[in-house]
Each structure stands twice: as C-alpha cells, then as structure tokens.
Amino acid sequence: MPAPSPRFDPHDLEQAMDAFAATAPALPLAVAFSGGADSTALLLACAQRWPGQIEAWHVHHGLQAAADDFERHCAALCVRLHVPLRVRRIDARHAPGQSPEEVARTRRYEAFDALALDGQARAAIKTVVIAQHADDQVETILLALSRGAGLPGIAAMPARWRRGDVDYARPLLGVPGPAIRAWLRARGEGWIEDPSNADARLTRNRIRARLLPVLDEVLPAFRATFARSAAHAAQAQDILAEVAAQDLAACGVPPRLAALRALGAARRANVLRHWLRTAHGQTPSSAQLAALQAQIEACRTRGHGIELKLGQGHVRREGDVLRWAPGVPGRA
Structure with missing residues (x-):
C-alpha cells in the first residue's frame, strides 16, 4: 500500500478521540473489533x-477461509492489551436476491444484541463503538446517490444512535482512512487486510479503489464537504419525521383517506412513508408510492377500491381508511 499523503495527519485520530471522550460516553465500553486497520x-x-473499562467484540462471519485467522489475530492483540475478547459466530450467508452486505450487516447487529444480553450477568456494556471513518461515510453517500436515495440515504451513517438499551457511536467518522493507517504506522502497529476488500465485484470496493483517488485529486476537501451535506440531510430528515408524526396523528392509524387527500402531494408522500415504516416496517419504492398517491387522489366515491402491491404485502381500501396487509393482493 502506498505511503499516505503528508496532508493526512495522524493527529486527526487523537483529536477525534478527544472530542468523543468529551461527550463522556457511558462505561464500560465495547469496541467492535474485526482486526482490520480501523x-x-x-x-x-x-x-x-x-x-x-474496555472489551472487544469480534463477529466471526463464517464467510471466508481466513475467518479463523482473523479471530486468532484479534485474540493475540487483546491478550497483549489485557482487553477481554468476546467472540460471536454467525451465519452471514445471503439468499439469492439478497444484498450480501445488507445480510452481513443485519446479522452483525443481531450478534451485538446477543453479546449485550450475554453481558447482563456481569457489568453490562453501556456503549459500543464502531470504527467506520470518513472514507466509509463518503462511500455510503455515493452508493445512496447511485440508487436515487432520498434524505435518509444521503444522511448516511449517524455518529451516534441507540439500539435497545445500548448507546452506539462512531468516534472516527470524521477521520480519513489514510490518517488512521498513518497513526498505526507511527506506533509500529500492524493489522490484517480482509481479502474481500479487494473484490472488484463489490461496488463499494470499486468506489474506494477508483473513485476516491480521483475525488482526492480534484476535490481535496471532499470528505469534509460530503460530511456537511450528510449532516444537513440528517437535520432535514429529522424535521420531516416530526412533521410526518404530527400528520399521522391527525390522519389516524390506519390513516383516513379524506385526511390524506387534504394534504399536499409531498406531505402526503411523507406521511405515507412514515406510516408504512413505523407501523409495518415497509419501505415503498418510488413507483409504488406514486401509484398509491394516484389512487388516493382518485378515490372519491364509495365504490372506488384500492389494492396495490407494496413492499412485502399490499395496501387496500377498507371503508374510509387505508390498510396494509402482508401477502399478495387479491389472495386470502
């Protein structure tokens, strides 16, 4: 790997950790530890x-022949640091049509949930920190833009959030990946390279290998400016979520068709997404939402029915309200 540019300052990591420490994270704390550089x-x-006050959590995904070597590497470093290591083995294989990254991410957080529950007999972990950094954030934003994502996608990864009874944080989200490696080299520390990071079949890897170097040359401040855009998108999404919650309270659950029609198209789309996500865990495609909007506008007589596929089920009219149900439209 080439030496990092001099402008990638190893002190960026120290400054990020100072800022995180200033938030007084609840202890004890677990570090999601793969053995990679970050x-x-x-x-x-x-x-x-x-x-x-620290323990390491390692998730063995079972997807690579080298996974056992990753675990042994992590165990050796934890012994040297006198940090307890807890390992959770998962089956992260994906089914046809599923996103390998999404399945692995879902299983990984399920493993974190299990590790947090396992620790309740001891001093329960209060905070989990994850090492995603500025380059990961840029890649996430670019992937979201490539899919035509809305504000939630452009907002990318939050720096802090809560899952169950545990706080999660990404202290290094503003630190460039090369600065992290420079920090490790300055201390003579090694790490393992995941072979899957070189798999050019994965879009994220192609962005990292081909696109980020070009952005670095043309727009040297892109990490900071992209992060600001993500923060603006997250703030705007928070406002939309508040408006959607207010509108859904006014429309009712399930929402009344007349109340939905009284809203403007953009506001109606916002409350429909909110209802489907919070009440049913569904995310409509743009085409599905547009079709539903058209049907709601046209549904002004008692005889006008609505039955459309949406997510893993369908929406239909029942009297004066709109309902979502699992399964295929028209089938019992």
Whole structure:
C-alpha cells in the first residue's frame, strides 16, 4: 500500500478521540473489533483512554477461509492489551436476491444484541463503538446517490444512535482512512487486510479503489464537504419525521383517506412513508408510492377500491381508511 499523503495527519485520530471522550460516553465500553486497520486503531485508542473499562467484540462471519485467522489475530492483540475478547459466530450467508452486505450487516447487529444480553450477568456494556471513518461515510453517500436515495440515504451513517438499551457511536467518522493507517504506522502497529476488500465485484470496493483517488485529486476537501451535506440531510430528515408524526396523528392509524387527500402531494408522500415504516416496517419504492398517491387522489366515491402491491404485502381500501396487509393482493 502506498505511503499516505503528508496532508493526512495522524493527529486527526487523537483529536477525534478527544472530542468523543468529551461527550463522556457511558462505561464500560465495547469496541467492535474485526482486526482490520480501523478497528485496531479504535481498540488501541480506547484501551489507552479507558484502561480496565474496555472489551472487544469480534463477529466471526463464517464467510471466508481466513475467518479463523482473523479471530486468532484479534485474540493475540487483546491478550497483549489485557482487553477481554468476546467472540460471536454467525451465519452471514445471503439468499439469492439478497444484498450480501445488507445480510452481513443485519446479522452483525443481531450478534451485538446477543453479546449485550450475554453481558447482563456481569457489568453490562453501556456503549459500543464502531470504527467506520470518513472514507466509509463518503462511500455510503455515493452508493445512496447511485440508487436515487432520498434524505435518509444521503444522511448516511449517524455518529451516534441507540439500539435497545445500548448507546452506539462512531468516534472516527470524521477521520480519513489514510490518517488512521498513518497513526498505526507511527506506533509500529500492524493489522490484517480482509481479502474481500479487494473484490472488484463489490461496488463499494470499486468506489474506494477508483473513485476516491480521483475525488482526492480534484476535490481535496471532499470528505469534509460530503460530511456537511450528510449532516444537513440528517437535520432535514429529522424535521420531516416530526412533521410526518404530527400528520399521522391527525390522519389516524390506519390513516383516513379524506385526511390524506387534504394534504399536499409531498406531505402526503411523507406521511405515507412514515406510516408504512413505523407501523409495518415497509419501505415503498418510488413507483409504488406514486401509484398509491394516484389512487388516493382518485378515490372519491364509495365504490372506488384500492389494492396495490407494496413492499412485502399490499395496501387496500377498507371503508374510509387505508390498510396494509402482508401477502399478495387479491389472495386470502
């Protein structure tokens, strides 16, 4: 791997950790630890700042022949650092038509949930930190734009969030990937390289290998400017979520058709997405939402029915309200 540009300052990581420490994260704290450069740096930085208050969580995905070697590497470093290591083995294989990355991500967070529950008999973990960084954030934004995503996609990864009873954080989200590696090299620390990161069949890897170097040359500040755009999108999405919750309270659950028609098209689309996501865990495609909007506008007589496929089920008119149900339209 080529040496990092001098403008990638290893001190960026220290400054990011100072900022995170200033938020007084609840302890004890777990570091999601794969053995790669980013999570290795985060584990080292956390163990230095909060000795005796850290444990490492390693998820064995079972997808590569080298997975056992990853686990052994993680165990050796944790022994050296006197940090407890807890390992969770999962089956992250995906079915045809599923996104490998999405399945792996879902299984990984399920493993984190299980590890958090396992720790309840001991000092329960209060915070989990994950080592995604500025380059990961840019890749996420570019992938969202490539799919025509709305504000939630452009907002990308939050720096902090809560899952169950545990706080999650990404302390390094503003730190460039090359700066993290420079920090490790300055300390003589090694890491393992996941072979899948070189798989050019994965869009994220092609963005990392081909597109980010071009952006670095043409728009050197792209990491910071993209992050600001993501923050603006997240703030706007928070406002839309508040408006949607207010509108859904006014429309009712299930929503009344007359109340939906009284809203403008954009506001109606917003409340429909909110209703389907919060009440049924469904995310309509743009085409499905447009078709539903057209039917709601046209549904002004008692005899006008609505029955459209949406997500893993369908929406239909029942009297004066709109309902979602699982399954195929027209089947019992």
